[in-house]
Amino acid sequence: MSNPAPFKIDACVSPYLYPVYKSKDSIVVIIDIFRATSAICTAFEWGAEKVIPVSSVEEARTYKEKGYLTGAERDAVQVDGFDFGNSPYHYMDERIKGQTLVITTTNGTQAIDVSKDAYKVVIGSFLNIDALCSWLVKQERDILLLCSGWKNKFNLEDSLFAGAVTEEILERSDRYQHGDGCLALKYLYQMAKQDPIKFLNYSYHKERLAKLNLKKDIRYCLTPNQTEVIPVLENGALVRMKQLVDC
Amino acid sequence: MSNPAPFKIDACVSPYLYPVYKSKDSIVVIIDIFRATSAICTAFEWGAEKVIPVSSVEEARTYKEKGYLTGAERDAVQVDGFDFGNSPYHYMDERIKGQTLVITTTNGTQAIDVSKDAYKVVIGSFLNIDALCSWLVKQERDILLLCSGWKNKFNLEDSLFAGAVTEEILERSDRYQHGDGCLALKYLYQMAKQDPIKFLNYSYHKERLAKLNLKKDIRYCLTPNQTEVIPVLENGALVRMKQLVDC
Numbered sequence: 291m292s293n294p295a296p297f298k299i300d301a302c303v304s305p306y307l308y309p310v311y312k313s314k315d316s317i318v319v320i321i322d323i324f325r326a327t328s329a330i331c332t333a334f335e336w337g338a339e340k341v342i343p344v345s346s347v348e349e350a351r352t353y354k355e356k357g358y359l360t361g362a363e364r365d366a367v368q369v370d371g372f373d374f375g376n377s378p379y380h381y382m383d384e385r386i387k388g389q390t391l392v393i394t395t396t397n398g399t400q401a402i403d404v405s406k407d408a409y410k411v412v413i414g415s416f417l418n419i420d421a422l423c424s425w426l427v428k429q430e431r432d433i434l435l436l437c438s439g440w441k442n443k444f445n446l447e448d449s450l451f452a453g454a455v456t457e458e459i460l461e462r463s464d465r466y467q468h469g470d471g472c473l474a475l476k477y478l479y480q481m482a483k484q485d486p487i488k489f490l491n492y493s494y495h496k497e498r499l500a501k502l503n504l505k506k507d508i509r510y511c512l513t514p515n516q517t518e519v520i521p522v523l524e525n526g527a528l529v530r531m532k533q534l535v536d537c
Numbered sequence: 538m539s540n541p542a543p544f545k546i547d548a549c550v551s552p553y554l555y556p557v558y559k560s561k562d563s564i565v566v567i568i569d570i571f572r573a574t575s576a577i578c579t580a581f582e583w584g585a586e587k588v589i590p591v592s593s594v595e596e597a598r599t600y601k602e603k604g605y606l607t608g609a610e611r612d613a614v615q616v617d618g619f620d621f622g623n624s625p626y627h628y629m630d631e632r633i634k635g636q637t638l639v640i641t642t643t644n645g646t647q648a649i650d651v652s653k654d655a656y657k658v659v660i661g662s663f664l665n666i667d668a669l670c671s672w673l674v675k676q677e678r679d680i681l682l683l684c685s686g687w688k689n690k691f692n693l694e695d696s697l698f699a700g701a702v703t704e705e706i707l708e709r710s711d712r713y714q715h716g717d718g719c720l721a722l723k724y725l726y727q728m729a730k731q732d733p734i735k736f737l738n739y740s741y742h743k744e745r746l747a748k749l750n751l752k753k754d755i756r757y758c759l760t761p762n763q764t765e766v767i768p769v770l771e772n773g774a775l776v777r778m779k780q781l782v783d784c
Contacts, residue, residue: 303718307554310689352651442557444550444718470740471550471691477728478721493717 300469301435301452308441318408322438323447326398328511332378335517337387341528343399353392361393397438409521421518423458446493453479548682548699554690565655569685575758581624582764584634588775590646600639644685658770668765670705681684693740700726758774
């Protein structure tokens, strides 16, 4: 084989930086560990049929007025007047089974919005990491790990997850050429993986969440493999990927 | 003291991401280890009076035609018709003593351009790291470490230097609150510092430079404390900072 690594994997640490990394042929993995993508994976595990991500609280309110179950979070707090915030625990709720939900969050839904024209956009979190990585390596396609960050700045927990996925993909296949971004985050994850909660002790967002008494959320969002669902963007809405059997 | 950490330190991994981090009150440290900021520090150590950074090759050519000594690099290679590229070794040249040089590079001069309205813009490299950190902690001001990256993407060598500076600053003073970006890069540097050349073995740009037979440059650019000069931007040109005596 003339080129043993025909596919690329890299990480982009902020939605703001996405134009620099964008490629219409890549699979983009949206990452917002605390807590949008963890909440979205949980919603599907609890039976949601569809999740419509919207960028603004106003847009979410329009859906709410039409009768949709809606989640809205800003600055890590649930917005008044909505059914849910972005805690995964909010979505462990029998009401959501078979429903279409609408969600807006500070960072995660913005990341989905900027990357919506990529070949495929999927949702990643520690909660579905194994299913996600198994699916990714089967696609034989470039992968971009898009960290939502915090208000477009680098954040530690999304970076750790991007590093964890990079490690998995490079272990499972030698057909990926890695960029410096995901390589650095892989090293970071390797430092952290023995005790990610301790590692995140000094992160900015962890402090923010701790102030809001969200330690239980933090612990859950860092727990691997709570679901095999991979949410995928189709026609502007996230749906459950149906491929695990036929790919 | 009500707030024991009144100053902020953070790292921005790409000039493209700078608008997210910008603050007119910060000192911005421009980082382009392979090789623009290493070359600029070397030029001052060898007696350059002034270095005018310009963004385009065309602009550099105009200065060249006026008789200035000019350096121009694109894609890690010296542009034809100029006196220097961006190898530090090019600037170990008696001709530059007392001269005003003009330099354009793929990444470093763009980073200077985007941040030019900050409180102060200084040039950092391993070659002046100790002098730089000593000066920074004395300023009692927010610090932003701006990595030039590679064509606006994250790169490993600039990130390592940002991590090294973060470690130094946090060790020398407890008056800095760190962002997640510089915290991650500090961890990365701590993994790398025993043998940074080995650590960089898998980086994208190292491969690029190795192909161009620049191993000697790489080794030199990673050698700490070859100069005490801190180049600082004043009225669009870099000059030698005069403060080391009086601050």
